[in-house]
Amino acid sequence: MDLLLSPQLLAAALIAGALYALVALGLNLIYGTMRLLNVAHGELVMLGGYVAYWSFSLLGAGPWPALILSPLATGLLGYALYRGLFRRLLANSALAQRIEANSLLLFFGVSIILQNLVSLAFTATPRGYQPFDAMVDLGVATLTGGRLLVLIVAGIVTITAVLLLHFNTVGLAIKALIQNREAASLAGIDTEKLERWSFIAGFAVAGLAGALVSMVEQLSPFMGFPYMIAAFVIIILGGLGNLTGSLIGGLILGLLETYGVALTSPNYRSVLVYGVFIAVLLIRPQGLLGRAQIVR
Amino acid sequence: MKPVSRLLPVFFFAAMASLPLFAGDYYQGVGFQLLMWIALSQSWVLLSGLTGYISLGHAVFYGLGGYLTVLTWHIVPLPLAIPLSGLTAALFAAMIGYPVMRVRGPYFVILTFGLAELVKYIVINVEAALGKFGRLMMGAPGLSTLYWAMLVLAVAATLLVVLIGRSRFGAGLRAIREDEPAAETAGVPAARYKLAAFALSALIPGMVGGLVALRTSYFEPQQIFSPTISFTVVTMAMIGGSDRARGPIMGALFLVLLSELLWANLAELYMIILGLLLIGFVLFAPTGLDGLLRRRIGR
Amino acid sequence: MKLLELNAVGKRFGGLKALDNVSFAVEAGEMMGLMGANGAGKTTLFSLIAGNERPTAGEIRLDGQSVVGCRADQMAARGIARTFQIVRPFRGLTVRENARIGALFGSADRRPAAAEDFAQDILADVGLADRADALAGSLTLAGQKRLEIARALAQRPRLLLLDEVMAGLTPSEVADAMTMIRRIKEKHGLTVLVIEHVMSALMELCQRIVVLHHGMKIAEGAPSDIARDPRVLDAYLGVEA
Numbered sequence: 111m112d113l114l115l116s117p118q119l120l121a122a123a124l125i126a127g128a129l130y131a132l133v134a135l136g137l138n139l140i141y142g143t144m145r146l147l148n149v150a151h152g153e154l155v156m157l158g159g160y161v162a163y164w165s166f167s168l169l170g171a172g173p174w175p176a177l178i179l180s181p182l183a184t185g186l187l188g189y190a191l192y193r194g195l196f197r198r199l200l201a202n203s204a205l206a207q208r209i210e211a212n213s214l215l216l217f218f219g220v221s222i223i224l225q226n227l228v229s230l231a232f233t234a235t236p237r238g239y240q241p242f243d244a245m246v247d248l249g250v251a252t253l254t255g256g257r258l259l260v261l262i263v264a265g266i267v268t269i270t271a272v273l274l275l276h277f278n279t280v281g282l283a284i285k286a287l288i289q290n291r292e293a294a295s296l297a298g299i300d301t302e303k304l305e306r307w308s309f310i311a312g313f314a315v316a317g318l319a320g321a322l323v324s325m326v327e328q329l330s331p332f333m334g335f336p337y338m339i340a341a342f343v344i345i346i347l348g349g350l351g352n353l354t355g356s357l358i359g360g361l362i363l364g365l366l367e368t369y370g371v372a373l374t375s376p377n378y379r380s381v382l383v384y385g386v387f388i389a390v391l392l393i394r395p396q397g398l399l400g401r402a403q404i405v406r
Numbered sequence: 407m408k409p410v411s412r413l414l415p416v417f418f419f420a421a422m423a424s425l426p427l428f429a430g431d432y433y434q435g436v437g438f439q440l441l442m443w444i445a446l447s448q449s450w451v452l453l454s455g456l457t458g459y460i461s462l463g464h465a466v467f468y469g470l471g472g473y474l475t476v477l478t479w480h481i482v483p484l485p486l487a488i489p490l491s492g493l494t495a496a497l498f499a500a501m502i503g504y505p506v507m508r509v510r511g512p513y514f515v516i517l518t519f520g521l522a523e524l525v526k527y528i529v530i531n532v533e534a535a536l537g538k539f540g541r542l543m544m545g546a547p548g549l550s551t552l553y554w555a556m557l558v559l560a561v562a563a564t565l566l567v568v569l570i571g572r573s574r575f576g577a578g579l580r581a582i583r584e585d586e587p588a589a590e591t592a593g594v595p596a597a598r599y600k601l602a603a604f605a606l607s608a609l610i611p612g613m614v615g616g617l618v619a620l621r622t623s624y625f626e627p628q629q630i631f632s633p634t635i636s637f638t639v640v641t642m643a644m645i646g647g648s649d650r651a652r653g654p655i656m657g658a659l660f661l662v663l664l665s666e667l668l669w670a671n672l673a674e675l676y677m678i679i680l681g682l683l684l685i686g687f688v689l690f691a692p693t694g695l696d697g698l699l700r701r702r703i704g705r
Numbered sequence: 706m707k708l709l710e711l712n713a714v715g716k717r718f719g720g721l722k723a724l725d726n727v728s729f730a731v732e733a734g735e736m737m738g739l740m741g742a743n744g745a746g747k748t749t750l751f752s753l754i755a756g757n758e759r760p761t762a763g764e765i766r767l768d769g770q771s772v773v774g775c776r777a778d779q780m781a782a783r784g785i786a787r788t789f790q791i792v793r794p795f796r797g798l799t800v801r802e803n804a805r806i807g808a809l810f811g812s813a814d815r816r817p818a819a820a821e822d823f824a825q826d827i828l829a830d831v832g833l834a835d836r837a838d839a840l841a842g843s844l845t846l847a848g849q850k851r852l853e854i855a856r857a858l859a860q861r862p863r864l865l866l867l868d869e870v871m872a873g874l875t876p877s878e879v880a881d882a883m884t885m886i887r888r889i890k891e892k893h894g895l896t897v898l899v900i901e902h903v904m905s906a907l908m909e910l911c912q913r914i915v916v917l918h919h920g921m922k923i924a925e926g927a928p929s930d931i932a933r934d935p936r937v938l939d940a941y942l943g944v945e946a
Contacts, residue, residue, distance in 0.1 A: 147512050198689055210512040211460050215688045222681035226674040342516050377531055384524035391517050392505045574809050574817055581806045584795035593781030593810030
């Protein structure tokens with residue numbers, strides 16, 4: 111009981127939740143706007159992590175540059191992939207008919223390539239680093255500096271994202287795009303440009319999440335997988351295309367996982383997560399917060 | 407030209423049947439693998455190729471079948487255990503099929519994936535509760551017996567695709583793939599057909615799982631329920647072609663050959679090439695090798 | 706006995722009332738028209754009759770038997786076939802295969818061999834026989850509309866629901882379409898319900914017309930009566946009749 115109510119556990123849950131929310135937000139920016147199923151999303155997190163690691167080791171300038179470099183790197187990759195692959199997919203009407211299936215396969219190919227390129231380049235040995243070793247006493251709980259940083263940055267970014275979506279013109283445009291592409295275009299929104307930037311933003315956010323993850327977890331080329339799964343679980347829970355929903359969903363997942371494991375045992379973590387996920391999908395295919403689609 | 411290409415599968419299986427006569431253990435092993443992938447990919451095509459409901463969790467049937475074979479090892483004679491494994495997998499599919507196949511599009515893809523993972527972790531926990539961390543199977547049949555069994559399964563899986571592909575059932579499945587509401591309006595009983603395809607697609611993988619467990623003599627849930635198996639099956643079907651029986655044969659052959667060339671030294675390179683191939687095929691040859699072949703020679 | 710009866714049929718989508726208290730009957734062998742502005746509820750009505758949607762109020766009877774709750778494929782088995790306002794061909798299948806689906810799953814002989822032959826005949830009826838091996842997705846819109854009709858016909862229906870099959874056609878194409886519809890109705894002994902915006906065609910083709918407005922029936926009768934009905938004129942002021 112003591113453990114359950116401890117602020118320590120809460121902090122861990124919030125950190126997990128914030129990270130998940132960030133990863134899910136990135137995925138939703140890509141899926142919600144263009145219906146592209148990014149199963150390489152975990153690899154973007156992994157890449158962000160590796161960029162952060164190398165910036166820390168090579169530049170020795172602390173974790174701050176990583177927070178810029180990682181999203182920049184993955185954002186650039188996003189731009190390259192958009193120009194090279196996905197624009198082609200979106201433009202080909204026959205392929206675009208089955209856009210989810212085809213994008214899934216394309217991203218799957220990308221994911222395999224990324225994992226194995228990194229594995230070739232850096233070997234599969236796990237790596238880690240500690241940016242802020244010193245413990246910080248917050249009164250209620252004690253955290254390493256690194257974890258505190260993750261919590262703060264993830265928290266700021268996610269809250270900013272929510273505010274942007276609700277109060278900023280661009281955010282509004284994105285929501286319009288998600289709801290109805292054609293109508294948005296007719297309303298004067300440059301949908302192609304917006305889609306491109308959403309795509310890149312989704313990649314960048316994943317990279318940022320990766321940089322943060324690298325401060326609290328070990329890195330390996332194949333670490334992205336669970337994050338990708340978590341991201342999909344979250345956006346399904348929150349409703350595909352529902353950006354705020356994915357942020358809430360991320361928090362829920364973080365809480366669920368952390369407290370679920372504390373209540374039972376680490377072995378049941380996956381059963382719990384997948385069990386809830388499948389139950390939700392079967393009962394309410396549109397997710398907990400999504401809107402039902404009338405299939406005509 | 408035309409009749410020859412139609413008979414490709416026949417020539418292929420004849421060649422595979424004669425393989426044990428002149429190949430050593432190593433190549434028989436490779437042949438076993440090849441036949442396994444064909445059996446799995448064909449059964450995937452039966453569901454996902456024909457209905458368009460892309461499953462990323464095909465390994466769940468394979469794993470369940472393997473698990474049943476392992477559980478009944480030395481309790482039930484093998485000629486009974488293997489078909490039983492297939493039936494169990496099919497039964498499982500039939501039980502969950504109705505709610506599962508109501509889920510459409512990308513939700514379905516992710517659902518099947520989540521399902522495979524869920525079953526995997528349940529089995530892991532069950533095994534842990536039973537005190538087993540991996541099971542060894544002593545006294546399993548040798549490669550030659552298993553090779554023939556797998557050949558039979560690969561042929562059966564191919565035949566299923568051929569026969570169903572030509573049947574009224576198959577026409578209905580394809581209509582569902584093209585436009586499900588329009589298919590229903592035209593009279594196709596979509597819910598029933600999807601359930602049937604789902605259950606049928608589980609039958610052979612269940613048996614394949616059993617054979618593979620016997621071949622490796624070792625059962626470990628992480629391996630047998632591995633998502634890599636599901637992904638490889640999808641990749642083979644996409645590269646080979648997912649609408650006709652010839653596709654998976656070509657896809658599996660191509661990839662197994664490629665992996666033989668590269669895996670030993672350059673596993674990562676093989677995977678990277680695989681990724682590139684997948685991307686290339688999706689963008690430029692979505693009907694796979696089979697589609698390319700058809701375009702060149704007619705049918 | 707009437708072939709099709711609708712009694713106080715209503716359909717809500719959430720808060721939106723698409724149809725409200727619609728009642729009429731169709732006799733076997735009739736060619737009946739359904740008229741109304743966009744959004745009047747015509748296509749929704751077709752969806753209810755064909756089983757794509759369930760009515761939220763009222764009753765639908767086929768041959769005197771209630772069919773509320775029957776799925777689309779069950780309605781097809783009972784002899785109802787429809788085309789879609791926005792065409793839905795099976796794009797990846799050939800023209801022949803499209804028609805074959807209707808033949809295989811419709812209300813009569815479902816054996817593959819018989820289905821193949823019948824599909825071929827139907828294609829000839831709609832003038833697509835020479836494009837039988839083309840992919841449905843490669844046809845022009847006019848061709849796809851004819852394919853919709855062919856697929857529906859191949860089901861051997863008793864009641865055929867045609868949803869704006871003449872939209873976008875030139876006047877001479879409209880004349881051809883009308884001839885074709887009359888011909889297939891005769892040849893296959895059908896009852897036909899037609900939704901059309903091309904008023905002249907509707908008036909000429911149909912013996913009786915039902916007019917919908919905002920989901921409610923505002924008039925029913927012979928074309929000449931409808932053309933003079935004050936409620937119809939009021940709803941359609943300015944529209945060519």
